[in-house]
Amino acid sequence: MSKKINLIGLLFLVISTVKAQNIPVYQDDSKPLEQRVEDALSRMTVEEKIAMLHAQSKFSSTGVPRLGIPEIWTDDGPHGVRPEVLWDEWSQAGWTNDSVIAFPALTALAATWNKDMSSLYGKSLGEEARYRKKDVILGPGVNIYRTPLNGRNFEYFGEDPFLASQMVVPYIKGVQSNGVATSVKHFALNNLETNRSGYNVNVDDRALYEIYLPAFKAAVTEGDSWTIMGSYNKYKEQHACHNKYLLVDILRKEWGYKGVVVSDWGGAHDTKEAIYNGLDIEFGTWTDGLASGLSNAYDNYYLGVPYLKLIRSGEVGTKELDEKVRHILLLAFRTNMNRNKPWGSLGTKEHADAGRKIGEEGIVLLKNNNNLLPIDLTKTKKIAVIGENAIKMMTVGGGSSSLKAKYEVLPLDGIKKRAGKDAEIVYARGYVGDSTGEYNGVVSGQNLKDRRSPEELSSEAIKIAKDADLVIFIGGLNKSDFQDCEGNDRKEYGLPYKQDELIQQLAKANKNLVYINISGNAVAMPWINEVPAILQGWYLGTESGNALAAVLFGDVNPSGKLPFTFPVKLTDNGAHALSEYKGGDEINYNEGIFVGYRYADKQKIKPLFSFGYGLSYTTFQYGKLTADKKQLTPAETITFSIPVKNIGKKDGAEIVQLYISDEKSSLPRPVKELKGFEKVYLKAGEEKVVTITIDRSALSFFDDKKHEWVAEPGAFKALVGASSTDIKSVVEFSLQ
Known part of the structure; x- marks a missing residue:
């Protein structure tokens, strides 16, 4: 036997x-990816290759059924996986199993200044996308925060290229560890939404390379993002989705990118430019895939039948075709043909907890006079919560990042839950902004219509404010059109719906006023001197109410820092002081490299709140900065060390920021630039030495005449501080 x-x-x-x-x-x-790609390519017909270069539905492109190569499914969702839509339409498919965890918007993630939080974010999002059988997540966005009016800033990592570069890489690696590709967007120079498909950007090469490209380069060369998405706008009079300078000269040749370039939806405009200028997959040329009246209009996209006809006529060859398909096959082997990828998970408590932790770390305490926060429930027995944003769902809206969340804890509910029976919570709306409950086909179930007059609403709010021990006004922006939303930009820097007037009235009614700004953008605060406590609350996703309550009541010590500058007025921002900002056909980046705090430093303008700024419920004391050497050779690194001590009574975390200043340069340079940061956690009374190491790249600038990065010998300063304007210690060194 x-x-x-x-x-x-x-x-x-x-x-x-x-x-x-x-x-x-x-x-x-078991075979090398390159060998597998070449083998698959050799078995394909020209028609099969062409079919892979364009969409077959709203969010998918075809594979090669004959060879068992699956179709590729993409999905919007830098903050969570978007709900399913119909095959050829934007309308919702009506699924009952596509509700997800909504993670905080990327501005909130950037405000954590914590690379571990970025990795957690990416891993959690990737698990949800994998479970939903998505091969590509269309995000994250790394476009630079150039102006506070850009409707899409909430999806990005802020104004500084170094911070954005450091934060995007762990996110990419976290997502792609699940066998799901990221699609870093929008490459490049998409820094406003108005007329986004029509305007041409005029920017000098120094600004392009020093400000607008570094985060994309890091995503490609360090994060190895498997796809990258072109942007709608033009640059050098060519659309960015088939722009030779961006996609061929820089992305492919300079950076050696081997991944897939996808168009933004409707971003392709010309067949021959798409063939020769680096576009691999064309999505969404028409908003309705059946618009041409044919049975499969997708075949008639620029990279469909028109391309095939050019090949058959002999007008173009197949060299570019094969290169595009190589990129796509490599993507397929890494995603939908990767048998070792994990299963993923959807809507779990683990993911909700991750989102809450990220949100808690991203909340920024901007002002806290008289230690009004955290709320002491032994002394505060009646709390008035005022403002529409206390009860408005923010996981929906905003454009392509709109989500169908499994649940959303609203700020008012989070405060009530945390206060429990220890305090009475009363609510008044105060104003009506946006009462709709449906965005991008997602029905939130909310009906916020209110027929009362503005006078009645404000009177009610003032009345309850006078009776309360503490007032919490939760306002700011929302994700409606012309606010924090794709497609259009904000019309003004001030708060909408006459909130400024109401805040001033509330400040007179009760001196114990906390303002929570829900937004992905800076806003004007003409009442700044009248309001003792201010929190930047962002869009925090599924667990937003719980995250805000945890900081308000001191369960979490706030440690977020601003990833962009809050100017006092628009003309304190370089884009508005020096450039026309009307969404016309030509956009001139006249401020050059002087974006955000770089412009404020140069002009000696005091901001409302500085880049890198954020308070804590404890106090950190910085010691003296030292360097491990005084002179640096081009081949060496230099390490800076500074002791930081928590001299307060609460445990907390501080973000130690390193800026570099070039004392003498052949070209104009910013006063200082962020080149390192570390988040350090300290118990009350604890001290740690924070070290940050840099090399000559941190001292370099881009010489547009030589078209190369240059680190000139000479004197430099290292400045360590708690923000860009709160420098604690300085040390001099030189580059030989």
């Missing part, structure tokens, strides 16, 4: 070995 069993086992071994030997190379995941 044992001999029979052994013979059967041997027979199975022989059969499996024969089968393994007969597996086509492209299906054998």
Whole structure:
């Protein structure tokens, strides 16, 4: 019997070995990816190759069924996986199992200044996308915060290229660890929404390379993002989705990118430019895939039948075609043909907790006179909560990042839950902003219509404010059109819906006023001197109410820092002081490299709140900055060390920021630039030495005449501080 069993086992071994030997190379995941790609490519017809270059539905492109190569499914969702839509329409598909965890917007993630939080964010999002069988998540966005009016700033990492670069890489790696590709967007120079498909950006090469490209370069060369998305706008009079300078000269040749370039939806405009200028997959040329009246209009996209006709006529060859398909096959082997990818998970408590933790770390305490916060429930027995944003769902709206959340804890509910029976919570709306409960086809179920007059609403709010021990006004922006929303930009820097007037009235009614700004953008605060406590609350996703309550009541010590500058007025921002900002056909970046705090430093303008600024419920004391050497050779690194001590009574975290100043340069340079940061956690009374190491790249600028990065020998300063304007210690050094 044992001999029979052994013979059967041997027979199975022989059969499996024969089968393994007969597996086509492209299906054998033991073979190198490049070999598999070339094998699959050699088996494909020209028609099959062309079919892979354009969409087959709103969010998918075809594979090669004959060879068992699956279609590729993409999905919007830098903050969570977007709900399913119909095949050829933007309308919701009506699924009941596509509700997700909504994670905080990327501005909130950037405000954590914590690379571990970015990794957690990416891993959690990737698990949700994998479970939903998505191959590509269309995000994250790394466009630079150039103006506070940009409707899409809430999806980005702020104004500084170094911060954005450091934060985007762990996010990418976290998502892609699940066998799901990221699609870093929008490459490049998409820094406003108005007329986004029509305007041409005029920017000098120094600003392009020093400000607008570094985060994309880091995403490609350090994060290895498997796809990258072009932007709608033009640059050098060519649309960015098939722009030779951006996609061929820089992305492919300078950076050596081997991944897939996808168009933004409707971002392709010309077949020959798309062929020769680096576009791989064309999505969404028409908003309705059946607009041409054909049975499959997708075949008539620029990279469809028009491309095939050019090949058949001999007008173009197949070299570019094969290169595009190589990129797509590599993507397929990394995602939908990767048999070792994890299963993922959806809507879990683990993901909700991750989102809450990220939100808590991202909340920024901007002002706290008289230690009004955290709320002391032994002394505060009646709390008035005022403002529409206390009860308005923010996981929906905003454009393509709109989500169908499994649940959303609203700020008012979070405050009530945390206060429990220790305090009475009363609510008044105060104003009506946006009462709609449906965005992008997602029905929130909210009906916030209110027929009362503005006078009645404000009177009610003032009345309850006078009776309360503490007033919490939760206002700011929302994700409606012309606010924090894709497609259009804000019309003004001030708060909408006459909130400024109401805040001033509330400040007169009760001196114990906390303002929570829900937004992804800076806003004007003409009442700044009248309001003792201010929190920047962002869009915090599913667990927003709980995250805000945790900071308000001191369960969490706030540690977020601003990823962009709050100017006092618009003309304190370089884009508005020096450039026309009307959404016309030509946008001139006249401020050059002087974006955000760089412009404020140069002009000696005091901001409302500085880049890198954020308070705590404890106090941190900085010691003296030292360097491990005084002179640096081009091949060396230099390490800076500074002791930081928590001299307060609460445990907390501080973000130690390193700025570099070039004392003498052949080209104009910013007063200082962020080149390092570390988030350090300290118990009350604890001290740690924070070290940050840089190399010559941190001292370099881009010489547009030589078209190369240059680190000139000479004197430099290292400045360490708690924000860009709160420098604690300085040390001099030189580059030989």
